[in-house]
C-alpha cells in the first residue's frame with residue numbers, strides 16, 4: 058500500500074473558552090498499516106494538539122463511547138479504519154447530545170434519563186430466594202433477549218434519526234429496542250398496556266417516520282427495524298384486546 | 301472552594317463498574333443515601349468488555365455434574381499458587397452461585413442448558429440431562445476441574461453491567477459520571493471523602509461521606525499494551541497509596557492473558573480455548589501438548605502465557621511486522637458455534653484483523669490483562685490503615701486471587717465482594733454519625749487546586765507528559781513482564797525512579813483550560829509512576845516464582861520464605877515505596893502441587 062498523507066478536518070469548540078467560536082481545524086498525519094481512528098486521533102493529540110477532546114474507553118467496539126460523525130455518517134471511531142476512508146476525513150461530534158467539547162458528547166446523561174423514563178428494569182413481584190435454584194428459561198428465549206440487550210448505547214441511531222434531531226423528547230430506536238427487550242422477557246411482569254402508556258405516543262412508537270437510517274448504521278447490527286415492527290405489532294394487539 | 305459545592309451523602313462509591321454498583325445497591329437497599337462517581341457513564345465501565353463468563357459451581361452441565369463449592373475452592377487456591385486468603389476464597393465460592401442467580405433475577409439473559417447428546421471437539425460423547433434443561437449453562441475455562449463458567453452468549457460482562465445498572469437506576473442512586481476522584485480527604489486515621497475533578501469542566505469538588513469505597517478497577521494501561529480499556533489507569537489504587545497509611549497488596553502479581561490479538565492487543569476470550577480451540581506455532585504444531593500433556597491449552601493463564609513466550613523464544617513464533625506471535629485456531633469448532641457463543645471473537649477479528657476465524661487463524665500473543673494486587677483490605681473489605689475506607693473488585697486485594705486469577709473468577713468476585721463489602725459498608729455507615737473536620741476539607745481541596753493552577757500557569761517545568769508516559773509503559777513491558785530477572789528489574793526501578801522525579805517537572809503544551817486531556821494526563825502521571833514502582837520493587841524483592849510472578853533467576857516457588865503477601869506503602873514525600881510483608885492465611889489446603897506448569901522451563 059502506498060503511504061498516504063491523510064488530512065483530518067475536525068470540529069473544535071471548548072465550552073470553557075466561549076470567546077473562541079466553533080470552527081473546523083485541519084491536521085495532517087501519515088497513514089500507517091491498520092490505522093484506526095482511535096490510533097489516528099491519539100497520535101494527533103500526542104504529537105500535534107494535546108487539547109483535542111474525544112472519548113474512547115474499550116477501543117474494541119463494545120462500550121459505545123466513541124460515536125461521532127465520520128464524513129457525515131454516525132459510526133464508532135474505534136472500529137473505523139482509515140484504509141476504508143478517503144484521504145480527507147471530516148470528523149464532527151454526534152448531534153442531538155450535549156457537547157462536552159470538540160468530538161466529545163454527553164451520551165451518558167441522555168441514556169440515563171430515558172432509562173428512568175421508560176423504567177428500563179425488570180418489574181416483578183417475585184422475591185429472590187438465595188437458597189433456591191434459578192428460574193428456568195428456554196435457551197432460544199434467552200437468546201432473543203440477549204439479541205435486544207446487545208445495544209451499547211452509543212447513540213449512533215439517535216444521531217442519525219431525523220425525528221430525534223427535530224423532536225427533543227423522541228425516545229429513538231435505541232429505546233424502542235429496549236422496550237422490545239422487556240416485552241420479550243418473561244421475567245418482566247409489567248402488563249404490556251403499562252409499557253404502552255409510556256411509549257404509545259408521538260415521542261414513542263409513533264414518532265418514527267420510517268426513514269430507517271438507524272437500521273443501516275447500528276454498529277451492533279441490531280435489526281432495529283424489526284424491533285420497531287415488533288413493538289408496534291404488540292401495541293396493536295393490546296389496543297385490540299384492551300389489555 | 302465554595303461550601304455550596306460540597307456534595308454530601310452517607311456512602312460514596314468511587315467507581316461504577318460491577319463491583320462499585322453492587323456495593324452501592326447493597327448500601328441503598330439498607331436505606332443509605334449513596335453517591336457513585338465514575339470516569340464514564342456506568343455502562344461504559346470496563347466490566348462491560350468481559351466476554352467469557354462468571355464462575356459459580358452450579359453443576360448444571362454434563363461436564364460440570366458433581367461440582368460444588370469445595371472443588372471451586374480447590375481450583376481457586378491452586379490457581380492462586382497458594383497466594384490467596386483461604387477464608388476469603390471459602391466465602392467467595394459459597395456465595396458465587398447466589399450471585400449468579402440473583403443476577404438472573406435482575407434480568408441477565410444467561411445462556412441456558414439444552415438437553416441432549418453432544419460430541420466435544422476432541423470426540424468425547426456427553427449428554428446433558430432433561431432434568432437440567434433450562435437452567436443456567438456453563439462452559440469450560442482454564443485451571444478448573446469442572447465446567448463452571450456461566451455465560452450469556454458472547455457478552456457476559458455487558459449484560460451483567462446493564463442488569464446491575466438497571467437496578468441502580470431503579471433504586472435512584474445518584475451517579476456523577478465524568479467525575480474523577482483525585483485525592484482522599486483523611487487525617488491519617490479516618491477517611492471523610494474525596495476531592496474530585498470534573499472531567500466536563502476541569503473544576504474541583506469535594507465529596508463527603510461516612511464511608512468511602514474504592515471500586516475503580518485495574519491499572520492495565522500503565523503497561524501501554526494491555527487488553528484493558530484506556531481508562532484503566534489505576535488512579536483509584538493511587539488514591540489509597542497516596543494516603544501514606546493504606547498499603548497496596550501484591551502489586552507484583554500481574555496477569556498476562558494468553559490471547560491478545562496482534563497488533564491491536566484486544567482480548568479474545570478464554571472461551572476460545574475452553575470451548576476446544578488450539579494454540580499453534582509457525583509450523584502449525586499444537587505445541588501445548590508438549591508442555592502440558594494433561595491440561596493442554598486450558599492450564600491456568602500464567603502457565604499458558606509462559607509456555608507461549610518460551611516457545612516464541614525457542615524460535616517457533618510466527619514473524620510479523622509487530623514482532624513474533626502464535627496462532628489461535630478455532631476453525632474446527634464450526635461456524636454455528638463461533639457465530640453464537642464466540643460471535644464477539646468473530647466480530648473483533650473482522651473489525652480489527654480483517655479476517656474471519658471460521659476460516660482463518662487468529663494472530664495472538666500474551667498481553668497484560670489483570671491486576672491481582674490492589675488496595676489491601678480485610679475480609680470485610682475494610683482498607684488497612686484508614687477507618688471508613690473500603691475497597692472491592694479488581695482495585696482491591698481482598699485477596700481472592702493470590703498470584704494468579706482464574707478466568708471467570710473476576711466477574712464473580714466483583715459481584716460477590718459487592719454483596720459482602722456492601723453489607724459491611726452499610727453496617728459501618730449506620731453506626732457512624734456524619735461529621736467533618738472543616739479545615740481538613742478546605743486544605744485538601746486547596747492542595748489539589750494548587751496542582752491545577754501550577755500546571756495551567758506554565759511556570760517552570762520542561763517535561764512532556766506523553767513522552768514520560770511512553771517511557772514508563774515501555775519500561776514495564778520490557779523489564780517487568782512475564783519473564784523477570786534481578787538485573788532487568790533493577791534497571792526498571794532505576795528508570796522509573798528517574799521518571800518519577802522528572803514527573804514533578806511537567807510543562808503543558810496546551811492551555812490546560814476546561815476539560816483538557818493534557819492537564820488530566822499530567823495530573824494522573826505521578827500516581828501511575830508510583831504504582832509502577834510498587835510493581836517493580838515488589839517484583840525485584842520477591843526472590844521466588846509464584847503464579848504470574850516468574851523469576852528466571854529464582855524459578856521455584858519458595859514456601860519457606862515467601863508464603864507472604866507484599867504490602868507496599870508510600871510514606872509522604874518518599875521517592876520509593878516501603879515494602880512490608882504479612883503471612884498468607886492457609887486454612888484447609890496446605891501448599892502442594894498445582895497439577896500443571898510443573899515442567900522446568902529450560903532454554904534449548
Ligand SMILES: Cc1cc2nc3c(=O)[nH]c(=O)nc-3n(C[C@H](O)[C@H](O)[C@H](O)COP(=O)(O)OP(=O)(O)OC[C@H]3O[C@@H](n4cnc5c(N)ncnc54)[C@H](O)[C@@H]3O)c2cc1C
Nearest residue numbers: 315316317318319339347352353481517693694708710711
Ligand atoms: C477484555 C477483558 C475481558 C475480561 N473477561 C473476563 C471474563 O470473561 N470473566 C471474568 O471473570 N473476568 C473478565 N475480565 C476481568 C473483569 O472484567 C474485570 O476484572 C472486572 O470487570 C473489574 O470490575 P470492577 O468493577 O472492579 O472495575 P471496572 O469495571 O473496571 O470499573 C471501574 C470503575 O471505576 C471508575 N473509576 C476508575 N478510576 C476512577 C476515579 N479515579 N474516580 C472515579 N471513578 C473512577 C471507572 O469509571 C469505572 O466505572 C476481563 C477483563 C478484560 C480486560
Ligand code: FES
Nearest residue numbers: 114116120121135
Ligand atoms: S471505544 Fe468503546 S466502542 Fe469505541
